Amino acid sequence: MSVIPDLDQPAFQAPDREASVYEAIREDIISGLIPANARLIVADLAERHGTSTNPVREALQQLRGEGFVVMTPNRGARVRPIDEDFIRDIYEIEVLIEPALTRWFVGIATDADIAELEALHAEMLRINYSDPVRHGRLDTQFHHTMYERHYNRHAVDLWWKHREILRAISRRHPTSLGRQAAVMREHGEVLDAIKAQDADAAAAVLARHVEGSGRHIIEQMRAARRSGQKTKVE
Template sequence: MSARANRPVTHDGKVETTYQRVTNLIRNEIIAGAILPGGRLTMTALAERFGCSVQPVREALQQLEGEGLVEMIPNAGARVWALDRNLLVHAHEIGEALETFLTRQFAEEASLSAIRRLEALQAEHDAATAAMDWARIDAANHAFHRFINTHGGNLEAAGLISRYYGLSESLMNSQGRDSAFADRVRTEHHALLEAFRARDPDAAARINTAHVRGTLAVIMDAFEALPKPERPIHRPAEVATKA
């Protein structure tokens, strides 16, 4: 078996790139508290540690800056921020609004063949849930929602929604998820499929809103369970509002 076959796959079923691997490793360490808020991350040290060039490390830090976990420092790597509760809530408020709009659009416009394709994607999610294989569950969940979110061609909105998928999953994985969570997600996916088959955008929007909010509740529980730094590291905007 080739080394490529043994490498992890992404949410889209593709082999994980070095950039994605490094992003996930750094993100998980920040969430676990292995890299403390205020800590400095240098690209050369990270590249040596992960056995890669500086370029994927730079791309990883840029992704994590977009997620609000680090601040890029010119010619010096990055500094770690404390994970921010408001960031999580606000990101999911934006995601909920965008995803509900795109879900409604799918219910109104999707062809029968598109719905059949979505059913096939959900069949993989069902199989992953039955096996309680979280890597497969997460990949299938992402594929299901990405198909809905990109169907209308609004890749900008889909990209904004996907921006925080890794952060959300890392948070939930840090505390673990149970079969009840997986079953809830599966049930809500099938409810969405029923709404799509019925061409009922209002029902689809309601189901999606409940779906997103249910997941956010689990994410916030995971966030509250994380160890908190003794001295929070505030972002510049936060400092300005406190002055």
């Protein structure tokens, strides 16, 4: 019987890039505290976060690489709007990466790996989204168990970066009951494919799983926009 890992500890540590400053600025952008198209002035951000300018510059370069920040000559850094195109670009890349990582995992999965996946899946079914934070940790650990040993660390790092972006954005939008049910079903299907050593089936389920999650975020963004427009009219 597999023991569920300590979910209070992150399953995967991204490379150290002055994480606290980077994460704080990213969260401010995602939450809307720093609005779309706002200028990002290094000195002001350094003062706000109680640090020197170098960590802020490094954080902005990282955010630029992730698409959150746009840098223009003679105009400096500005916040890129987090719109549907932004989400689409990310999940379309993930649809290519995650099935490939999963296909490789099927070939090396051990009985211990499968037992851990079963335990994680069982716990997600048990809590049934009653604790969204714990569900998110369980979900991350489920995927991390499959990808953590892959030889292509660039691919794994990119998966982690995109997952963190999508997870951060999804916190602003509710997960529909239909999507909740689909997530649970897809986890079960990929687990069955792994146990059957069917790499193609597992990869196909993961592709559907990632695309479904990305599309759901976009649908929720559209619903929120429509609701906001209706409120303004009223």
